[in-house]
Amino acid sequence: MHLAYPAVLAALLFCVGLYGVLARRNAILVLMSVELMLNAVNLNLVAFDVWLRDTLHTGQALTLFTIAIAAAEIGIGLAIVLMVYRNGGTSDIDKLRDTTEVPGADDPTEPAGPDTAAGEKAEATA
Amino acid sequence: MTTTTLAVLVPLLPFLGAAAGLLLGRRAPGFVRPLAVLPTLAAAVLAVLVAARQGGGDTIAAATRLTPTGSVPIDLALHIDGFAALVAVLVGVVASCVQIYSTGYLRDDPRYPSYAALVSLFTSAMLLVVYSGDLMVLLVGWEIMGICSYFLVGHYWETPEARAASLKAFLVTKLGDVPFLIGLFALAADTGTFRISGILGAVAGDGLDHPTLIALLLLAGVAGKSAQFPLHTWLPDAMAGPTPVSALIHAATMVAAGIYFVARLLPLFAASAAALTVLAVMAAVTMVGSALAALAQDDIKRVLAYSTIGQLGYMAGALAVGDRGAAVFHLLSHGAFKALLFLAAGVIIHAAGTNSLTAMSRMSGLTRRIPDAYWTMTVALLALAAIPPFAGFFSKEAVLVAAEHTALGDRTVAPAGAGWTILVAGLLTALLTAAYATRLWLLAFRGRGSAAPDHGRQPLAMNTVLWLLAIPSLAFGLAVVRLDDWFDGHALTPTAVTAVLGTGIALVGGLVTYAVWRSLSVKAARLPAGPATPETVAHPDAEPALVEAEALQLPHPASGPTDPGRPLLGPLHRHAADGFHLDAVYTALFVRPVLAAASLVRFLDREVVDTYVSGAGTGTNWLGRAVRRAQTGNVQTYLSALLAGSVVLAIAAVLVAAGA
Secondary structure: OOOHHHHHHHHHHHHHHHHHHHHOOEHHHHHHHHHHHHHHHHHHHHHHHHHHOOOOOHHHHHHHHHHHHHHHHHHHHHHHHHHHHHHHOOOEHHHOOOOOOOOOOOOOOOOOOHHHHHHHHHHHHO | OOHHHHHHHHHHHHHHHHHHHHHHOOOOHHHHHHHHHHHHHHHHHHHHHHHHHHOOOOOEEEEEEEEOOOOOOEEEEEEEOHHHHHHHHHHHHHHHHHHHHHHHHOOOOOOHHHHHHHHHHHHHHHHHHHHEOEHHHHHHHHHHHHHHHHHHHOOOOOOHHHHHHHHHHHHHHHHHHHHHHHHHHHHHHHHOOOEHHHHHHHHHOOOOOOHHHHHHHHHHHHHHHOOOOOOOOHHHHHHHOOHHHHHHHHHOOOHHHHHHHHHHOHHHHHOOHHHHHHHHHHHHHHHHHHHHHHHHOOEHHHHHHHHHHHHHHHHHHHHHOOOHHHHHHHHHHHHHHHHHHHHHHHHHHHHHOOOEHHHHHOEEOHHHHOHHHHHHHHHHHHHHOOOOOOHHHHHHHHHHHHHHHHHHOOOOOOOHHHHHHHHHHHHHHHHHHHHHHHHHHHHHHOOOOEEOOOOOOOOHHHHHHHHHHHHHHHHHHHHHHHHOOOOOOOOOOOOHHHHHHHHHHHHHHHHHHHHHHHHHHHHHHHOOOOOOOHHHOOOOOOOHHHHHHHHHHOOOOOOOOOOOHHHHHOOHHHHHHOHHHHHHHHHHHHHHHHHHHHHHHHHHHHHHHHHHHHHHHHHHHHHHHHHHOOOOOOHHHHHHHHHHHHHHHHHHHHHHHHHO
16 A cells, blocks of 8 residues: 555544644544544554554554553543533633733733734634 | 151051041040040151251152052152151141140030041141152152042031032142143153152253153142142132131141142252243232232131132242242241141131121120230231241242342243242232231221120130240241251342342231221221121130031121221222132133033933833833733634744745755
8 A cells, every 4th residue: 555545644634633623612622633633643653664664663652652642631631621611611612711811901002013913813814 | 766767657657546546436535536636746756856867968768669560660768858857847746736726626526536537647648748759659648638638628518618618629629630640640751760869860860851741730730739820719618627627738738738749849840941930920820819819808717718829829939930948948937827827717716706807807805805816816927927037027038039039040940030920929919918917917806896705715725736836937937047958058048138128018018908997997986886796606605616617607797897908909809809700710611511511411311321221111011012912811822823833934944954
């Protein structure tokens, strides 16, 4: 099998995961998207391991590491989401804005600087 | 002990006394008086011993290398000739008298310990100047005197006059000291040494490359310290200090230093006829101007201050005609009688409760209250007016004789023009000096009106000192027959022409003043009596220094009807009373530009520099506010920014790799 197939598949998986992480509102779905991204990487690792015929199979070993770390990550992540939901009654990421800098808290007549516009643009592109 | 050891101890003892006084003044008040008087007294005795051993013979010279500087070395050197020995005796005696007098005069003053220590330091610095054989070490003493005079003139620093006067004394003398320092360096560059003996040897040998320039630069410093025109304005204002300080500054230290310095290096100045001419003109202007100003002053101490300037003019005149023997002779006799005049004036101010001559002229019976001050002041005024056989007569004659000889071509050290200038100005000043001395005496002691306040006898320490100083004022002139051995060997005895001329002119001045005063008081006696004096008289029962401090702040009464100065000077009176508006000239020339420059700097600092400084803060603040806007609290926004950044970096890395 040619390397292109698993590579393209991994890229697609990664992009789907990335879209999920950046665009989904539900925290659990964001975590699942992270899993997708991780697994895209795993797929790449295995495919290249086979393609390069590595005698030590470092790609496969690294994949096992990644799976273990992903398991731990999703465990802790889900626990945190659970606690957030219990505390705030929601797991909607858009509503979890406790660290917001209140704009113009000390100077409401502040004119917007160029950096603000850049930040808003970044938000818009996301 | 060897003479060298004794000579080293002379400046050292008052210095140690000053250090001990400053250290122990607060903790051991009982030691303050002994620490002030004894070291100075011991220094005076040692100075007499040194003078006796030196005996006008060979110069005592000793030196030890202080600092190898790489170019011109600085030595700790002694250079004691007849001039140094005698001037040191004068400094020691006058300083001792001032210290003893101060124990009575400032007996309750809370700042007496520091005052006494500063007087000791002042004395020590002057003795260093007198004995030092190295110009750099001399300069150290010179500058210490400057700072000590600042502190002592500002003794009553609660009053704005004293603060202004001390600053003025410091700044005006510094105005002269800067060229002085440059002159010293130029001199050292020319001769390769700071040692006086070396410099005199170089002058006698090859001569200097720039004698006129060096002499003029040095003269600027001398004019500042010795209060010669146009740098004399600090001296009358320095009267804001306590009277003993005035006596010390005027008689033995500070103002004497400039004259003494020129006397030491006279061959250097004599090498330049231009410098001698400048000195002669300076001295002549100083003499006549100060005598006119003295005739118009109302403050008794200001009269004496202007008379000091005039007498220093005589000394500078003697130097300008190249006779340092006469100059130092006048320095010595003037030191004695001027110290006496000031110390007696202190007693008078205490007794009368005012320093205004007009106020004194409205008091009667002052002579009965302070007979000691009356008699000694009379002696000193006669000496000041150069009436034979008082000390001032002989020394002033020595100056006039030197000027006459130069004018007539018998002496060729200085140009004849300088001799004529000094002779004419000297005789004119003799007339004016006798006039203002008479005026002072008449106004202070022959006043009419209510009786002077009575507050007991003056302290014994003060009266003793007056009589002690009256002896040299009376009899020092008789030393003239022996004195020329100590100096250059020129005879200092009066000649018939100048003696008759000088004495006659002085008598005319005194008698005219007396006649004017007499006719004025006859007229005034017919008029109704003027207002009583109490509003211008200080509280009489306090200690002397407090009375003086209080008297300084009292308003002076309008000129009295019996003041002979006004009719004698006529339209000049107004200008003379104001010191010929020289202060206004200085204000226009220096004070206003400096103040304008200061306000410009203030503007630049406040409005320009501060704008940048505060702008740095404000700009950062604005930037911070702008960046804070990006902090939305949405994690996905942050991640998006992170992704965008990573992509940009990756593309950049790829581009760079591809480009490379």
